[in-house]
Structures are given as structure tokens and as C-alpha cells.
Amino acid sequence: MKRSEVIAAQERARQMLAAAGIVLTSTETANIEVADFGLHHLTSEGLELVTYVNTDRYCAKELVLFPGQTCPEHRHPPIHGQSGKQETFRCRSGVVWLYVDGQPTPHLHARIPEVSRAYYTVRHEIVLRAGEQYTIPPNTLHWFQAGPEGAVVSEFSSPSHDESDVFTNPNIRRETVIEE
Amino acid sequence: MKRSEVIAAQERARQMLAAAGIVLTSTETANIEVADFGLHHLTSEGLELVTYVNTDRYCAKELVLFPGQTCPEHRHPPIHGQSGKQETFRCRSGVVWLYVDGQPTPHLHARIPEVSRAYYTVRHEIVLRAGEQYTIPPNTLHWFQAGPEGAVVSEFSSPSHDESDVFTNPNIRRETVIEE
Numbered sequence: 041m042k043r044s045e046v047i048a049a050q051e052r053a054r055q056m057l058a059a060a061g062i063v064l065t066s067t068e069t070a071n072i073e074v075a076d077f078g079l080h081h082l083t084s085e086g087l088e089l090v091t092y093v094n095t096d097r098y099c100a101k102e103l104v105l106f107p108g109q110t111c112p113e114h115r116h117p118p119i120h121g122q123s124g125k126q127e128t129f130r131c132r133s134g135v136v137w138l139y140v141d142g143q144p145t146p147h148l149h150a151r152i153p154e155v156s157r158a159y160y161t162v163r164h165e166i167v168l169r170a171g172e173q174y175t176i177p178p179n180t181l182h183w184f185q186a187g188p189e190g191a192v193v194s195e196f197s198s199p200s201h202d203e204s205d206v207f208t209n210p211n212i213r214r215e216t217v218i219e220e
Numbered sequence: 221m222k223r224s225e226v227i228a229a230q231e232r233a234r235q236m237l238a239a240a241g242i243v244l245t246s247t248e249t250a251n252i253e254v255a256d257f258g259l260h261h262l263t264s265e266g267l268e269l270v271t272y273v274n275t276d277r278y279c280a281k282e283l284v285l286f287p288g289q290t291c292p293e294h295r296h297p298p299i300h301g302q303s304g305k306q307e308t309f310r311c312r313s314g315v316v317w318l319y320v321d322g323q324p325t326p327h328l329h330a331r332i333p334e335v336s337r338a339y340y341t342v343r344h345e346i347v348l349r350a351g352e353q354y355t356i357p358p359n360t361l362h363w364f365q366a367g368p369e370g371a372v373v374s375e376f377s378s379p380s381h382d383e384s385d386v387f388t389n390p391n392i393r394r395e396t397v398i399e400e
Binding site for chain 2: 060061062063064065068092093095097098099100123126128130132133170171172173175194196197198
């Protein structure tokens with residue numbers, strides 16, 4: 041991503057967090073993580089994150105999704121002799137459509153990004169509106185997309201090792217690369 | 221506590237959470253935990269809590285403190301062969317004065333509840349305003365008090381076993397008893 045694109049996404053995420061009543065320090069604001077997963081179409085497939093704390097015992101983040109933005113399908117495998125990451129998504133504002141392994145839902149609310157269609161394989165839909173939450177078991181494939189107003193989602197979890205996430209799309213690179 | 225006092229405290233906590241932009245389900249609202257610690261002066265020493273999730277791997281709660289309300293000094297000892305609870309307090313609204321073991325602060329912002337003065341022994345002050353956070357190591361004595369506008373504090377932690385907390389005040393009973 042170009043640096044200007046990162047800065048614009050950070051500002052947009054900051055505004056959405058503020059509108060949801062979430063206060064950040066100036067350091068946190070300056071360091072909002074913008075992930076395009078190396079796919080180069082951030083507003084379609086991407087995610088904005090603020091990691092509050094990530095110790096060897098637990099982790100807490102805020103996730104921001106722009107309207108219609110999708111976090112690509114992935115799972116959290118076992119690591120360092122422990123079960124994979126268990127995580128609870130709690131929607132704070134907007135609506136998020138979460139998909140996990142299980143009985144496929146006939147008509148999805150989400151629109152699967154066309155260029156990546158083959159890499160969205162689980163179709164059991166869970167709708168989360170503000171105040172609603174869902175806990176994803178370790179090593180379970182999942183992906184999620186925000187509704188038309190975007191979404192702010194709190195994530196409470198066991199320790200986070202983003203670099204070990206397994207994505208269905210082999211073209212994905214989790215670490216954001218910024219072009220100067 | 222009388223049931224009417226619990227209901228009034230739940231309503232007050234609900235209003236403070238809503239003002240901080242935090243959305244609860246109707247079930248969560250109806251089950252806001254009101255803890256007077258068996259001391260029978262809730263607005264001086266007490267705490268209101270919403271537990272979002274508490275698995276064997278992590279826990280997340282919202283804590284509500286009325287103006288000047290104090291959560292009594294306690295620590296989280298080792299349990300089930302694991303280290304005591306490690307917890308991160310993130311202030312969402314208002315201001316909270318947190319006290320932990322360490323170099324005593326000469327002039328505390330908090331006013332120690334007079335009837336319980338002997339049971340507040342640690343005096344190292346940490347001031348948390350909205351957006352600021354602090355992680356308390358396992359088994360460390362701590363207590364905290366809200367400023368004049370009250371406070372909403374998110375707690376991210378390892379698993380919570382409230383019944384095993386060790387309070388400095390031997391008169392404390394952690395479980396709330398409601399008189400019919």
C-alpha cells in the first residue's frame with residue numbers, strides 16, 4: 041500500500057472509532073494498523089486494528105471494518121504447544137456478518153469479493169449487531185464482512201500470533217508492506 | 221442489599237454505560253452485577269460489572285464506578301495451578317485512580333473510605349483517563365476509585381475466579397446477598 045492510502049484509512053478508522061464512543065491515545069491513533077493482506081484492494085478485502093494488549097495470557101483489540109469491507113477467511117492453528125487462538129467478537133457499532141464452519145446459510149447477507157470467491161469456503165452466517173457477540177473456537181475457519189455502515193468490533197481472545205494465521209487465499213501476506 | 225437498591229444501581233450503571241457509548245443486550249442489562257462486598261454502603265465501597273465472556277483462556281468485563289465509588293483492596297492469588305489473574309484496566313470514560321503496591325504517592329487523589337481506612341494499604345497511584353490503561357501483575361494488591369464523574373473501565377484479563385479473590389478487609393463477602 042502507498043503511505044497516503046494507509047494514512048487515509050487510519051483517519052477513516054479513527055472517525056469510526058470516535059463515533060462509536062471509543063477513545064484512543066494519540067500514540068494509538070498514530071499507530072492504527074491497516075491490513076490489506078497484500079491483495080491491494082483495501083476497501084474490499086482489508087481490516088483496521090488497534091491492539092490494546094497482547095500478553096502471553098490474553099489479548100484485546102478493536103477491529104474496524106469500512107462499509108462492505110471483508111476480513112478474508114482464515115484460522116488460528118495450534119502454536120507453541122497451545123491450542124489455536126480462541127476469540128470473542130463483540131459488535132460495538134454497525135452490523136457484522138460473520139461466517140464460520142457449519143450448515144451453510146442459503147442466502148448470505150455478505151457479498152463475497154468476486155476476485156477472491158474461491159477463497160471463501162465457509163458459509164454458516166452469524167449476524168452481530170451492536171451489543172451482540174460470538175466466540176469462535178480455535179482453528180475454525182472464519183471470515184467476516186461489515187454491513188453498509190461499517191462496523192466496530194471488540195475482540196477478546198487468548199494470545200494473538202497474527203503471523204501464524206492460516207489464510208485460505210494463498211496470495212495473502214498478513215504483514216502490511218508500505219511503499220515509500 | 222435490598223432488591224430495590226440493586227435495581228436502582230443497575231439503572232444508574234446502565235445510564236453510565238450508555239453515555240460511554242457501550243451497547244448492551246436486554247439480557248446483559250437485566251443482569252448487571254451489583255457488588256457491595258457485604259459492607260452495606262454501596263456508593264462508597266462497591267462496584268458494578270458486566271461480564272462479557274469468561275472462558276478457561278481469557279475474560280472481558282466492563283466495570284462501572286459511581287462518582288467516588290471505591291473497589292476495595294484485593295489481590296488475585298494463584299489458582300488451579302496457574303498464576304493469579306493478570307488484568308488490564310482500560311478507562312473508557314471519566315477518570316479512575318488506581319492504587320498498586322510500590323512507592324507510596326504523597327498526596328492521593330482518592331479519598332479512602334473512613335470506616336475502612338485500615339484495609340487500604342497500597343498507595344502507589346496511577347491515574348487513568350479515557351483511553352489510558354494499565355496492566356496489574358498477578359497476585360498484586362490493588363484498589364481503585366472513580367473521580368467526581370464516575371468511570372467506565374474495560375477489564376481484559378486471564379480467566380476470572382472472583383470467588384477466590386483475597387480482600388484485605390476481612391469483613392468482605394464477595395458474593396452479593398439480596399434481601400427479599
